[in-house]
Amino acid sequence: MHDNAPMDNDLYTVAQLRAIEQSAYAALPPGTLMRRAGEAAARFALELLGGRRDRPVLVLAGPGNNGGDALELASNLADAGIDALVLHLPGQREASDETASAHERARDGTVGFIDMLPPGGDWGLVVDGLFGIGLTRALDGQYRDLVAALDALRCPILALDVPSGLDADTGAVIGPDGIAVRATHTISFLGNKPGLHTADGRDHAGQVRVDWLGVDPAQLPSPAARLGSAELFAQRLRPRRHNTHKGIFGDVVVIGGAHGMAGAPVLAARGAMYLGAGRTFAALLDPGPGYDSVQPEIMFRPADGFEFGKRTLVVGPGMGGSAAAMRLLATALDSDSPLLLDADAITLVGASPDLLSRLAQRSAPAVLTPHPLEGARLLGTTAAAVQADRLAAAREMALRTRATVILKGSGSVIAHPDGSMVINPTGNAGLATAGSGDVLAGMCGALLAQGWPAWEAALGAAWIHGAAADLLVAHGIGPIGMTAGELPAAARAVLNMLVNETGV
Numbered sequence: 001m002h003d004n005a006p007m008d009n010d011l012y013t014v015a016q017l018r019a020i021e022q023s024a025y026a027a028l029p030p031g032t033l034m035r036r037a038g039e040a041a042a043r044f045a046l047e048l049l050g051g052r053r054d055r056p057v058l059v060l061a062g063p064g065n066n067g068g069d070a071l072e073l074a075s076n077l078a079d080a081g082i083d084a085l086v087l088h089l090p091g092q093r094e095a096s097d098e099t100a101s102a103h104e105r106a107r108d109g110t111v112g113f114i115d116m117l118p119p120g121g122d123w124g125l126v127v128d129g130l131f132g133i134g135l136t137r138a139l140d141g142q143y144r145d146l147v148a149a150l151d152a153l154r155c156p157i158l159a160l161d162v163p164s165g166l167d168a169d170t171g172a173v174i175g176p177d178g179i180a181v182r183a184t185h186t187i188s189f190l191g192n193k194p195g196l197h198t199a200d201g202r203d204h205a206g207q208v209r210v211d212w213l214g215v216d217p218a219q220l221p222s223p224a225a226r227l228g229s230a231e232l233f234a235q236r237l238r239p240r241r242h243n244t245h246k247g248i249f250g251d252v253v254v255i256g257g258a259h260g261m262a263g264a265p266v267l268a269a270r271g272a273m274y275l276g277a278g279r280t281f282a283a284l285l286d287p288g289p290g291y292d293s294v295q296p297e298i299m300f301r302p303a304d305g306f307e308f309g310k311r312t313l314v315v316g317p318g319m320g321g322s323a324a325a326m327r328l329l330a331t332a333l334d335s336d337s338p339l340l341l342d343a344d345a346i347t348l349v350g351a352s353p354d355l356l357s358r359l360a361q362r363s364a365p366a367v368l369t370p371h372p373l374e375g376a377r378l379l380g381t382t383a384a385a386v387q388a389d390r391l392a393a394a395r396e397m398a399l400r401t402r403a404t405v406i407l408k409g410s411g412s413v414i415a416h417p418d419g420s421m422v423i424n425p426t427g428n429a430g431l432a433t434a435g436s437g438d439v440l441a442g443m444c445g446a447l448l449a450q451g452w453p454a455w456e457a458a459l460g461a462a463w464i465h466g467a468a469a470d471l472l473v474a475h476g477i478g479p480i481g482m483t484a485g486e487l488p489a490a491a492r493a494v495l496n497m498l499v500n501e502t503g504v
């Protein structure tokens, strides 16, 4: 069993990793880091092989030092009695000294070398050592063909450092029309990387293990971002006292529900209620349902003329872009209430410099929960540009709005106006369903209403929302066919579990 160390959650950019690599490299005898990388990768490979040690292992080795790591690993596997076959694709440039000696060691040992991928090979494991953090452009030619051929294989694939073809900083497959290895496992050297956990990263990296290759933790720079965990909001997880009443846990008012869109605020209100808001209101723009027959505890009111007071406001679900919607949003922005903006409210802020400046000038807590297209509207760009660098986009949104931002999508990025960033590690494809964002908005509103600061409310809501989806999948409910309406009760179970485990 491999337990993650706390520093494994620290995420470093390629520029930072190069600096870590250089200072470690200078302090050690030549070839030490690559040897350590080859040993750590071989240990992981043997674990993954388990009882299938009689099967051959295919090792793909590219032109750079990532290929050197792969050659070291192949020699180590061969020394352990494994049938290790290397497909080596050197480039035009001369290999580094370490890679050249790794090549020599493999040649001198019992590693087998092959020239092409044999059809239908029955591999115990495939190791991807084509490219690491030195990848500079999209894979083409023989590299592309090889990576495409891996998709037909049905065995574990271990990527060394980064799945080849993936940008380690952003998690985008390097394109245009790019291709990247779809690994089941990745061993990340000298620190963890943001690109393994967001955008295409989760689909391509699989399970990530970090190996520090023996570097001194005291020498590490402060990370560019962190991977989320329940520890980041554990301080807020308090068991409820017996002698309490609903007035203590705050009111959430969901403002939205234009004509024909009442479902969105209802889902948000359920999310708020199940995460413990004292009272939950649905303030609808247009005449809609008088009550929720599934959850009659939610109080329905017309938004027009409703006294928001200091209640926590969740603005945007199904709100539309009418003049009335804009007026309500302006009132909400000018209030002292904790505020969550979702969906149409974000689009409206993106279209109005006046609303944006009201948002940026607020002193009460504010959280925004854009999906990539809403984020693009806020930044005046395209969803593709947001997805090409989700961390940069989320940070820019937080800076411009002076609010905490949850940029939704695989590996949601949570950005603080001070530049701090966290990538949420929980959740699954079941969340890509209508209404799941509405539930998240309501959940975050409930945490704000209970006095959580914006940053911890955002971290907590994103983590619990994803963990709720993971819990449903563990019970066979999804990812295919998971519905947003199933999330609130699962989220409640997750929150209570966390409080029981960690609450003080």
Ligand SMILES: NC(=O)C1=CN([C@@H]2O[C@H](COP(=O)(O)OP(=O)(O)OC[C@H]3O[C@@H](n4cnc5c(N)ncnc54)[C@H](OP(=O)(O)O)[C@@H]3O)[C@@H](O)[C@H]2O)[C@@H](O)CC1
Pocket (backbone or CB within 6 Å): 021, 025, 033, 034, 037, 062, 063, 064, 065, 066, 067, 069, 091, 093, 130, 131, 132, 133, 134, 135, 136, 137, 138, 139, 140, 143, 160, 161, 162, 189, 190
């Ligand atoms: N140094 C150390 O001590 C340690 C290093 N470590 C390991 O080294 C890895 C980084 O090594 P690296 O810098 O050699 O980069 P890597 O990713 O192997 O590839 C670069 C080569 O690929 C080429 N190339 C790029 N893109 C291409 C494309 N699309 N298609 C074709 N070619 C392309 C590029 O050539 P060029 O761009 O100049 O044409 C260059 O030749 C790191 O991820 C980790 O695994 C660890 O063991 C720790 C110790």
Ligand SMILES: [K+]
Pocket (backbone or CB within 6 Å): 066, 128, 129, 130, 131, 132, 159, 160, 161, 162, 163, 164
């Ligand atoms: K790789």
